[in-house]
Amino acid sequence: MSARRFWVFIEQEKGQAHPVSWELLGVARRLASEVKEEADAAGDTVHVESILLGHQVEAIAHEAIKYGAERVYLIDEPELADYRNCPYYKTIAGVARKYQPEVMLIGATTLGRDLAGAVATALRTGLTADCTGLEMGEVKGAKQKLLLATRPAFGGNIMATILCRQSRPQMSSVRPRVFPMPPYNPDAVGEIIREEVPLDEKDTEACILEFIHEQAENVDIEYADVIVAGGRGLGTPEGFKLLEELAHELGGVVGASRPCVDAGWISYAHQVGQTGKTVRPKLYIAAGISGALQHKVGMQNSDFIIAINSDPNAPIFDVADVGIVGDLFEVIPAMIKEIKARKEALA
Amino acid sequence: MFHALVAIKQVPDTTNIRIDPDTGNLVREGVPAIMNPYDAHALAAAVEWKRKLGGKVSVISMGPSSFVITIREAVELGADWGALITDRKFAGADTLATSYTLATVIRAIHEKDPIDVIFFGKQAIDGDTAQVGPGVAVRLDVPIITYAVKIRDIDLRKRQIIVERKTEKWTEVVEAPLPALITCEKDIAEVPFAPLPDLIRSLRYEPEMWTADSPVAFDPEYIGVRGSPTIVFKMGTPPLPEAGEKVNSREVGVQAAVKTALDKADAAGILKPLLGGVK
Numbered sequence: 001m002s003a004r005r006f007w008v009f010i011e012q013e014k015g016q017a018h019p020v021s022w023e024l025l026g027v028a029r030r031l032a033s034e035v036k037e038e039a040d041a042a043g044d045t046v047h048v049e050s051i052l053l054g055h056q057v058e059a060i061a062h063e064a065i066k067y068g069a070e071r072v073y074l075i076d077e078p079e080l081a082d083y084r085n086c087p088y089y090k091t092i093a094g095v096a097r098k099y100q101p102e103v104m105l106i107g108a109t110t111l112g113r114d115l116a117g118a119v120a121t122a123l124r125t126g127l128t129a130d131c132t133g134l135e136m137g138e139v140k141g142a143k144q145k146l147l148l149a150t151r152p153a154f155g156g157n158i159m160a161t162i163l164c165r166q167s168r169p170q171m172s173s174v175r176p177r178v179f180p181m182p183p184y185n186p187d188a189v190g191e192i193i194r195e196e197v198p199l200d201e202k203d204t205e206a207c208i209l210e211f212i213h214e215q216a217e218n219v220d221i222e223y224a225d226v227i228v229a230g231g232r233g234l235g236t237p238e239g240f241k242l243l244e245e246l247a248h249e250l251g252g253v254v255g256a257s258r259p260c261v262d263a264g265w266i267s268y269a270h271q272v273g274q275t276g277k278t279v280r281p282k283l284y285i286a287a288g289i290s291g292a293l294q295h296k297v298g299m300q301n302s303d304f305i306i307a308i309n310s311d312p313n314a315p316i317f318d319v320a321d322v323g324i325v326g327d328l329f330e331v332i333p334a335m336i337k338e339i340k341a342r343k344e345a346l347a
Numbered sequence: 348m349f350h351a352l353v354a355i356k357q358v359p360d361t362t363n364i365r366i367d368p369d370t371g372n373l374v375r376e377g378v379p380a381i382m383n384p385y386d387a388h389a390l391a392a393a394v395e396w397k398r399k400l401g402g403k404v405s406v407i408s409m410g411p412s413s414f415v416i417t418i419r420e421a422v423e424l425g426a427d428w429g430a431l432i433t434d435r436k437f438a439g440a441d442t443l444a445t446s447y448t449l450a451t452v453i454r455a456i457h458e459k460d461p462i463d464v465i466f467f468g469k470q471a472i473d474g475d476t477a478q479v480g481p482g483v484a485v486r487l488d489v490p491i492i493t494y495a496v497k498i499r500d501i502d503l504r505k506r507q508i509i510v511e512r513k514t515e516k517w518t519e520v521v522e523a524p525l526p527a528l529i530t531c532e533k534d535i536a537e538v539p540f541a542p543l544p545d546l547i548r549s550l551r552y553e554p555e556m557w558t559a560d561s562p563v564a565f566d567p568e569y570i571g572v573r574g575s576p577t578i579v580f581k582m583g584t585p586p587l588p589e590a591g592e593k594v595n596s597r598e599v600g601v602q603a604a605v606k607t608a609l610d611k612a613d614a615a616g617i618l619k620p621l622l623g624g625v626k
Contacts, residue, residue, distance in 0.1 A: 013516065085481065085491050110514040114493045117481035121446055126576035129476040139580070148580060153474070160582050167576040206490040206523035209509070213517050226621060250621050275475070283617050293584075304617040305591075306608050318590045322611045324604045326596030334605045342609070343622045 001043040004144075006032045007101040007169065009092065010052040010064050010072070011111055013083060017060045019181065019223070020107030022067040024174060025050065026182030027134055028105060029068045034136040035145050047071060051095060053088055055081035058192065065190035068182050072192050073099070079204050083111050086203045089118035094197040096123060101169045103147050105134075108173035116173045126164030127171040130274075132178055132297060139163060146170065152274050152297050175278045176222050178301070219253055219269045226252025226283045229272055229299070230260060233288020233309060233328060237265035242332050243287060249339050250283065255299075257289045273298035285335075287328040291316025308332070349402030349503060351393035352456060353426065353466040354449055354483070355386040357410055357417040358473040382417050385468025385531060387424070392536035393466045394425035396501055403427040405462075407452055409437060409445065415554060423541040423549035430456075436559040436571050442474075444574035446482025448565065453487060455563045457526070464501065464508060465528040469494055480530040490523040496534040501525075 006028040011018040025048065032046045039046045050069040052061050054076060061072040075091050096104065096119070106116040108130050120127035133150035146163050147170040153160040164170045221227060228247040230240055240254060247254050255272040256265070272279055273295040284302035289295060291307070291314055299305070300319045307320035308328045317323040324331050359378045382390075393404045406421040408414055409432040418429035432452055440448060453465060465487075470477035477493070484491035497511040499520070506525045511518050513532065541549070559565050568574060592611065596604035612618040 085484075085493070089481075089485065110494055113477045114481060114491075117442065117446075117476070117478035118485045118491070120478070121443060121482035121485040124443065124576075126441065126443060127476075127478060128577060129474075129478060153582070158582055158584060161580040162577050163580045164577045206492070206521060206527075208519050209522050210520040211517050212511075212520065252621075283612060283621060304612050304615050306612065312593070312595070317593055320593075321591040321615070322608045323591065323593040324596055324608055325593060326601060326604060330601045331596060331605060334601045335609070338602070338605050338609060339622065342618075346619070346622055 001045070003045050003047060004032075004035060004039055005047045005049050005099060005101040005103075007096070007104040008048075008050045008064075008069070009104065009106045009112070009115070010050050010060060011107050011109060012052065012054050012057055012060050013111065015054070015057060015060070017063060018107055018109060018111075018176070020109060020112070020174070020176040021050070021064070022181055023176065023179045024105040024107060025064065025068040027174070027179050028103070029182065031103060031134065031136050031147070038145060049073065049099075049101070051075075051092060053077075053080045053091055061192045065192075066184055066186055066188045068185075068188070070190050072190065073195050074192050075195050075197060077196075079199060082208055083115075084204070084206060084208070085114055085118055086206060087199050088115055089122055090199060090203055091197040092119050093122035095195050096169065098195075104169040104171045106171070106173045108175040112173055116171065120171050123167075123169070125167035125169060125171060126162075127173065128162040128164075129173050131172045131174050132159075132278075133161075134172060134174070139165075147172065152294070177278045177280045180280070180301075219267075221253050221255050221270060221272065221279055222277050224253045224279070225281050226250040226285075227255040227272070227279055227281045227299075227302075228252055228285045228287065229255030229257065229289060230266075230287050231257040231289030231295075232259045233290075234260065234265070235288075239288070239329075240266055242329070246285070246332055246336050246339075249336055249343075252281070252283070255279065255284075257292070257295050286316050286320070287332060289316050290314045291319065349397055349400035349464075349501065350460060350462050351397060351402070351404045351464050351466060352453060352462045353386070353390045353393050353404060353406045353421070354453075354479075355390060355406055355408045355417060355421055356383045356468075356471045357381070357408065357414045358383045358471050380417075382420050383468050383471045383473075385470060385472075385533060387468075387538045388533045388535050389466040389468050389529075389531035390421055390424055390426065391538045392498060392531060393464070394539075395536050396464075396498065397425070397427075400501065400503065405429065405456060405460075407432060407449065407456075409433070409440075409448060412556070418554040419549045419552050422552045423546050424538065425541075425545055429552070429554040430557050431554045432557045434557075434559040436565075436567065439572035439575060440570065441575035441577045442476055442478040442482055443576055444570055444572075445479050446486055447569045447574060449479065450483045450486035451563060451565055452557060453483065461526075463503065463525045465489070465526065467528065467530040469530045469532050477530070480528060484528040487526075487528070489526050489528050491528045491530070492521050492523060493530045494532055495529040496532045498529075498535065
């Protein structure tokens with residue numbers, strides 16, 4: 001009998017938890033359920049757990065429990081107040097050596113990517129970056145189900161499923177918004193276990209002298225409810241003004257495909273796709289976007305997709321809930337007008 | 348004297364990769380190979396600081412012998428010395444095996460000729476993993492600064508580096524003791540045009556060829572396929588979701604097409620909350 005532990009790293013900065021941590025708790029719960037039957041038969045137990053580092057962050061540990069963690073390993077130290085690679089990876093590796101998790105998931109944010117490669121190397125295990133699909137599946141020759149991690153490869157043109165046979169934990173990083181938010185259960189109960197990992201003075205030598213906040217470009221397309229995105233079909237950078245107007249009517253933000261960003265029509269912060277942001281808004285309107293695979297992997301999980309393109313064979317229509325074949329410079333103004341009218345009617 | 352080491356990778360220009368629609372296979376023919384763009388910027392930064400402080404820039408790359416051209420390109424851009432790590436035994440390496448291989452090479456170079464700063468691109472455009480830089484730093488037990496956008500200072504006397512790194516939320520100014528490893532964004536430095544003497548030198552430049560046995564011996568357990576915990580289980584094009592209804596505005600008229608689309612969004616329960624929520 002053994003304990004099969006599914007771990008999620010809870011990312012926090014300045015006392016703010018990153019929502020990708022909760023999304024991954026939802027994934028961990030599902031993965032755990034996928035091995036439940038197998039574990040029961042073998043007399044093993046299955047646990048969804050998380051690891052949280054920081055200083056005075058116990059409140060976040062309670063949040064993690066409400067999002068689905070049965071147990072939170074909390075390492076609360078002044079040296080861990082701000083994220084730094086070395087003390088963080090050494091601490092996580094230390095606690096992981098003690099509890100031997102089977103799977104470890106980390107958000108593929110700038111912080112998570114900095115951390116994940118270091119933790120995996122310290123533990124001498126396999127790590128698959130930017131996964132878009134995760135499941136526990138049977139593999140020939142393996143006694144237990146293994147983590148099957150699927151990710152886009154070659155610039156998002158093909159999907160590869162990666163697995164890690166021997167080394168543990170099986171690690172994956174996952175971008176925000178690839179998976180949905182799990183339900184929040186205010187009555188959930190769980191356990192908080194405080195851990196201590198001794199650090200050398202050398203581990204904390206690198207230090208942050210200053211944080212510079214730039215407010216100028218603060219577009220949060222990842223967590224927007226509505227995105228109106230434009231592609232090459234806009235023809236000129238001015239085309240985005242029209243999209244902004246529609247986005248404004250719907251309380252949304254403007255997104256863009258990679259060619260527009262590469263051409264300098266709009267900043268990278270707006271880019272949706274494998275090399276930009278992954279999004280899953282309630283409504284995604286794609287205007288003049290042909291729908292290269294690398295764009296589609298970044299937006300196909302949106303709740304509802306409207307595609308507008310003059311080419312009836314554009315691949316974007318394959319992922320759209322409804323497609324309008326036509327000139328976006330006629331369709332978008334008509335849409336703005338129609339939405340204004342419907343708002344009037346509702347008021 | 349400043350000694351920078353830059354790890355560079357040759358990659359297919361992924362913006363040109365396409366899938367054969369009939370077979371679903373990658374079309375590799377005619378895809379040009381380039382130096383990973385982030386690595387080119389990292390190299391440019393290393394060369395800039397060499398010119399400021401005096402010293403030298405070494406480059407290493409791992410891959411088949413044809414990758415010599417990438418080392419020559421680095422010499423053209425101002426590198427002084429280069430080695431290609433090339434052996435069939437290294438083939439099939441995942442990021443863990445790659446970080447072992449590169450760290451072993453860097454340690455061997457460092458023992459002969461101490462290195463101050465190790466430069467990596469923030470990620471390679473073919474894999475986009477961003478895992479090898481952090482992996483090498485862990486193996487060498489040196490501090491790492493990822494997503495570097497600016498080197499404010501390298502002080503060889505105080506043995507420290509000050510770097511600006513850009514995260515999703517803010518820019519951090521980080522100070523770390525040397526030797527340190529940084530992974531670079533394109534902002535770190537402009538890739539310059541090669542000066543003529545470097546261009547001429549690069550044409551005939553022959554990098555050192557390092558194999559799995561010489562000049563350093565690698566542990567065969569840790570390289571190539573054997574040293575790689577991850578394997579590709581399967582490859583394929585993603586399944587196509589079911590396409591929704593398509594309306595042609597030229598046939599039904601623009602207004603009717605828009606109405607149909609919004610009605611469908613409404614029927615799915617998407618639209619009303621959005622309209623109600625904004626004035």
